Amino acid sequence: xxxxxxxxxxxxxxxxxxxFKSRSILFCRDSCTHHEPLASPDKASAPIExxxxxxxxxxxxxxxxxxxxxxxxxxxxxNVKLACIILWTCAFNFxxxxxxxxxxxxxxxxxxxxVRSIFPAFRGYSQALIIDELQTLITSGNFTWSRLLHxxxxxxxxxxxxxxxxxxxxxxxxxxxxxxxxxxxxxxMEQRIRLDIPTLSDPAVRDLLQESDCFVRSFSGSxxxxxxxxxxxxxxxxxxxxxxxxxxxxxxxxxxSHYGVLLLSIFSATLPLFVTWFGCPQPHSESLYxxxxxxxxxxxxxxxxxxxxxxxxxxxxxFGLGEWILKTWAxxxxxxxxxxxxxxxxxxxFLSKLNFSDFLFAMQSIPLVLLLQTSSASxxxxxxxxxxxxxxxxxxRSLLATSRMVFQGIFFMSAFCAGxxxxxxxxxxxxxxxxxxxxxxxxxxRARGLSYTYPxxxxxxxxxxxxxxxxxxxxxxxxxxxxxxxxxxxLLLRIVDHDQGELFVNGVDVRRYDPWDYHQHLTxxxxxxxxxxxxxxxxVGLGRVEKMSSRTSIEAAVHLAEADSVVTSLPYGLRTxxxxxxxxxxTYPxxxxxLRQHGLSGGEWQRLSIxxxxxxxxxxQVDLLLFDEPTSSLDAHAQNQIxxxxxxxxxxxxxxxxxxxxxxITHRLSTARRASKVAMMENGTISEFGTHQELLQKDGAYAAxxxxxx
Numbered sequence: 001x002x003x004x005x006x007x008x009x010x011x012x013x014x015x016x017x018x019x020f021k022s023r024s025i026l027f028c029r030d031s032c033t034h035h036e037p038l039a040s041p042d043k044a045s046a047p048i049e050x051x052x053x054x055x056x057x058x059x060x061x062x063x064x065x066x067x068x069x070x071x072x073x074x075x076x077x078x079n080v081k082l083a084c085i086i087l088w089t090c091a092f093n094f095x096x097x098x099x100x101x102x103x104x105x106x107x108x109x110x111x112x113x114x115v116r117s118i119f120p121a122f123r124g125y126s127q128a129l130i131i132d133e134l135q136t137l138i139t140s141g142n143f144t145w146s147r148l149l150h151x152x153x154x155x156x157x158x159x160x161x162x163x164x165x166x167x168x169x170x171x172x173x174x175x176x177x178x179x180x181x182x183x184x185x186x187x188x189m190e191q192r193i194r195l196d197i198p199t200l201s202d203p204a205v206r207d208l209l210q211e212s213d214c215f216v217r218s219f220s221g222s223x224x225x226x227x228x229x230x231x232x233x234x235x236x237x238x239x240x241x242x243x244x245x246x247x248x249x250x251x252x253x254x255x256x257s258h259y260g261v262l263l264l265s266i267f268s269a270t271l272p273l274f275v276t277w278f279g280c281p282q283p284h285s286e287s288l289y290x291x292x293x294x295x296x297x298x299x300x301x302x303x304x305x306x307x308x309x310x311x312x313x314x315x316x317x318x319f320g321l322g323e324w325i326l327k328t329w330a331x332x333x334x335x336x337x338x339x340x341x342x343x344x345x346x347x348x349x350f351l352s353k354l355n356f357s358d359f360l361f362a363m364q365s366i367p368l369v370l371l372l373q374t375s376s377a378s379x380x381x382x383x384x385x386x387x388x389x390x391x392x393x394x395x396x397r398s399l400l401a402t403s404r405m406v407f408q409g410i411f412f413m414s415a416f417c418a419g420x421x422x423x424x425x426x427x428x429x430x431x432x433x434x435x436x437x438x439x440x441x442x443x444x445x446r447a448r449g450l451s452y453t454y455p456x457x458x459x460x461x462x463x464x465x466x467x468x469x470x471x472x473x474x475x476x477x478x479x480x481x482x483x484x485x486x487x488x489x490x491l492l493l494r495i496v497d498h499d500q501g502e503l504f505v506n507g508v509d510v511r512r513y514d515p516w517d518y519h520q521h522l523t524x525x526x527x528x529x530x531x532x533x534x535x536x537x538x539x540v541g542l543g544r545v546e547k548m549s550s551r552t553s554i555e556a557a558v559h560l561a562e563a564d565s566v567v568t569s570l571p572y573g574l575r576t577x578x579x580x581x582x583x584x585x586x587t588y589p590x591x592x593x594x595l596r597q598h599g600l601s602g603g604e605w606q607r608l609s610i611x612x613x614x615x616x617x618x619x620x621q622v623d624l625l626l627f628d629e630p631t632s633s634l635d636a637h638a639q640n641q642i643x644x645x646x647x648x649x650x651x652x653x654x655x656x657x658x659x660x661x662x663x664x665i666t667h668r669l670s671t672a673r674r675a676s677k678v679a680m681m682e683n684g685t686i687s688e689f690g691t692h693q694e695l696l697q698k699d700g701a702y703a704a705x706x707x708x709x710x
Contacts, residue, residue, distance in 0.1 A: 051090050052418040055208065058082050058411050069210040073411050075404075083410045090417035091410070101179040109176050112169040117237035119162055121244035124387040130155060178337050181219040182330075187420065188216045189329055192307045193322035196424040196515065198497050200310065201455045205422065212419045215412035235406065238399040245388045245395070296335035302533055303329035312530045314495050315542070318519050319616070324545040426497055426515045434512045438521050442472035442650070442661035443624040445492065449501035452491060461487045463684045465501070469677065471623075472658030474650070476672040477665045478702065479681030485665045486527050488681070489628045492663065494518050505624075523616040527628040527665070529609035533597075536567065537574040539608050543615030553615065560645050561611035562638060566604045602633040610642060617649050617660075625650060627664040631671075643674055669709045678702065 058079055059067040073079050099106045130151045191209065199205055303325050306312050316322060450465035462484045469475050477485050490496045491503065494515050503510045510518070523543070532539050540557055541548030548554070554574060558567055570576040579597035600608070610630055616622055625646065631639040643664075650660040664675070672678050673692045680688035680695065680702040688695050688702050695702040 050418070051086065051414050051421065052208070054082050054085050054089070055211075055411060055414040055418050056204065058414070059207075066207075069207040070214050072408060075407065079407075083407060086410050086414040086417075090414060094413060094417060098180045098183065101183060102176050105172055105176050109169070109173050112165070112172070113237045114240055116166065116169060117241040118244055120241055120391050121247070121388070123159075123162075124245075124391070126155065126158065127387070174341055177219065178341060182333060182337060184216045184219055184416070185333065186326070186330060188212060188416070189304070189307050190322075190326060191419045191422070193316065193325060194424060195422060196317060196426045197310075197313055197495055198425040199422065200313070202425075203455075208415050208419055208422075211412050211415035215409070215416040218409065218412070235399065235402055238395050238402065242392055242395045242399070245392045293335055293339040296332040296339075300329060300332040300336055303332065305533070311528070312532070314490070314493070314526055315530050315612075317495060317515065318493060318522065318524055319543055319545070319612075320516060320519055321542060321545060424515070426494060426511075428512050428514065432512050433514055434508055436508075436513050436517050436521050437506060438621045438623050439471055439506055440623075440659060442658055443469075443521070444471045444504075444506055445469040445475075445624075445661070445663075446504040447501065448503075450488075450491060450498045450503060451500040452487060452496065452498050454487075460499070461684055462491070462498070465684075465686050467677075467679055467686055467689050469661060469663070472650075472661060473676040474647075474662040474664075474674065475677045475679060476675035477663065477679045477681060478667070478669055478672050478705070480705075481667075483681040484684040485681050486628055487684075489524070489526075489626055489663070489665060493522060493524055493626060521621055522624050522626065523613045523622055524626040525609050525613045525628060525630040527632075529606070529612075531578070531580040531605055533580045534578065535574065536570065536576050536578055536608065539578060540611045540615060543612035544619075547615065556618075557611040557614040560614045560617075560649070561607045562641050562645075563604070563607035563611050566600070566607060570598055603635075603638075606630070606633045614645075614649070620659075623660050625660055625662045627662075629665055629667065632667070636670075639668070639671065643671055647674070669706045672706075680705070 058073050059071075061067065067073070133151065191212070195205070200209075306316065306321070306325050307329070316325070446468045447465050450462055451460050452462040453460040465484075465488060467475070477488065479485055487496075491498050494510060494513070497511070505513070505518075532542065537551075537554055538548065540554050543557065544553070551574070558564060567573050577597045579599040610627075613625070613627070613630075617625055627646065631642050634642065646662060646664070650658055650662050652659050662675075664671075666672060676691070678688075678690065678692055678695055679686045680700075682701060688698065688700050690698070696706065
């Protein structure tokens with residue numbers, strides 16, 4: 001790729017990235033509506049209103065059941081009609097996007113593919129002329145070896161020129177395919193990151209994204225049927241090849257003897273035919289990655305893991321990591337694609353594309369000239385008949401197989417296009433959206449009748465939750481395991497949406513806030529916090545990615561979390577790569593050893609998650625801090641230090657007045673005494689609410705739990 005495009009190609013990747021970014025924004029603005037599954041399973045009667053509806057209708061069986069994601073669509077009249085709708089509604093726009101990445105190269109690729117489809121027929125005709133000329137020379141008695149060598153040399157020159165054109169066409173096609181591959185992979189990553197947890201929990205959306213993934217993988221040759229969607233032009237080229245072969249056959253068919261030869265050629269072409277591939281073998285050389293390419297490949301996989309791993313989704317949404325993930329992945333992916341194509345160019349040459357099998361097949365027929373001296377049919381006609389019929393049959397088989405795969409690929413393309421138009425469920429309508437107004441005294445929270453049921457569950461996790469938190473207050477949420485504390489935290493952080501009731505933050509319905517805007521004014525530690533396969537600096541800096549490069553900000557957050565000893569204990573300090581469970585370091589050819597990683601204890605990981613939250617906690621626009629079991633793995637002394645830090649951060653350093661509201665979930669009731677208010681949760685609801693002393697005097701569930709814990 002670097003060889004073909006020169007200096008200007010390097011910047012083209014980044015220009016392409018900005019194009020994708022702007023297009024993604026446009027797709028979010030234009031007709032971004034979340035589609036519910038069709039109410040009726042009857043494809044014939046179901047209303048077809050969007051690409052999503054067409055895709056879903058193609059999965060519905062006559063019994064009303066749905067095909068599993070990635071399954072074959074039956075070739076039926078209904079599905080053919082649906083495929084036509086897809087081609088009409090989204091295929092054209094999709095291919096226009098692909099074409100606009102490299103207009104000249106893409107047009108050239110399509111033109112050359114059609115031109116190259118004429119070569120087989122032209123090759124057969126050329127060989128037939130050579131054989132007929134040889135037959136004439138032999139029968140006339142003027143045969144000379146020099147003349148034979150001249151004809152053979154002319155054919156070889158023609159084949160070399162044809163191979164050069166094939167090599168150029170293949171290199172040009174690689175550039176186009178790499179750009180298209182980058183484009184669809186970027187869009188798919190953007191889809192995953194843009195959608196929120198409630199949307200991703202929809203079974204229909206999950207199936208849609210799975211089939212969209214099949215479509216994206218097909219660009220790398222690892223998708224459905226190993227057929228790239230751009231290979232649709234092969235249908236045209238195969239049709240062109242068949243057309244010219246048929247023209248040759250019809251032009252040479254005349255008379256009884258010729259029809260006999262035609263029948264003989266058809267019979268011989270149907271028999272198993274094995275030919276030898278003559279080429280120029282290339283010495284095997286192991287692909288080696290440079291250190292830069294190794295780091296890029298490792299970083300690319302890490303970013304993909306972040307985008308696709310749902311365990312990281314809450315923190316990705318809360319800390320607004322989507323844009324950073326996309327930019328980092330795009331930069332690393334560019335390096336990997338450049339490396340892959342450079343390796344392909346080194347390992348290939350036009351000589352490796354020379355195929356002498358059919359050339360030798362024709363030359364082996366030369367001895368039959370003597371047998372045909374008295375025949376009205378020439379040896380060239382026989383050779384042309386045989387090769388043309390064989391080519392027509394093979395091309396027809398290939399055309400049928402390609403058409404079947406293209407038919408299936410159309411529905412995967414509809415999943416990809418429909419996925420781009422999905423809107424996150426938590427995103428309010430534009431006319432209802434309100435900008436978050438941060439308070440200088442902390443956020444106020446009012447919940448009335450909140451209820452929430454996890455998808456697929458019959459019993460609600462939360463039911464009729466009511467409480468009020470005034471600006472600057474601290475709320476401790478306590479209760480037994482499974483009482484709904486962490487679920488309530490997810491609702492307050494706008495990670496999931498409540499089913500019933502009302503939730504107001506700073507006097508505004510939380511559903512009217514753009515989730516991205518809302519999350520800019522919060523920070524949190526999750527009970528199931530993420531352990532990223534990255535350096536310590538990145539694990540902390542992800543709490544505020546725009547300050548990740550600031551060593552001062554990182555060290556300040558680490559110090560607030562009392563994690564200085566963790567940094568000093570590691571061999572490379574902030575640059576140490578941390579080992580995470582379930583994600584192994586990748587090795588690459590040319591790497592002498594895998595990237596060395598270092599493990600941490602549960603308490604050390606928890607300190608880093610707290611430091612991540614503290615990256616943002618000091619910012620003036622943040623007015624709500626939420627901590628879900630932030631000190632569960634820490635001893636009592638460390639726990640007191642962390643809560644002292646939280647109290648200090650929530651106050652003005654000048655006046656000491658509270659500027660941030662704090663909510664923390666804890667199973668250690670000794671820390672609940674620090675809070676302004678305490679909420680006791682039982683069976684998914686708040687059974688008691690008040691100050692620590694008020695609840696003790698009430699002598700209810702909280703008092704009993706408190707006496708049991710001290």
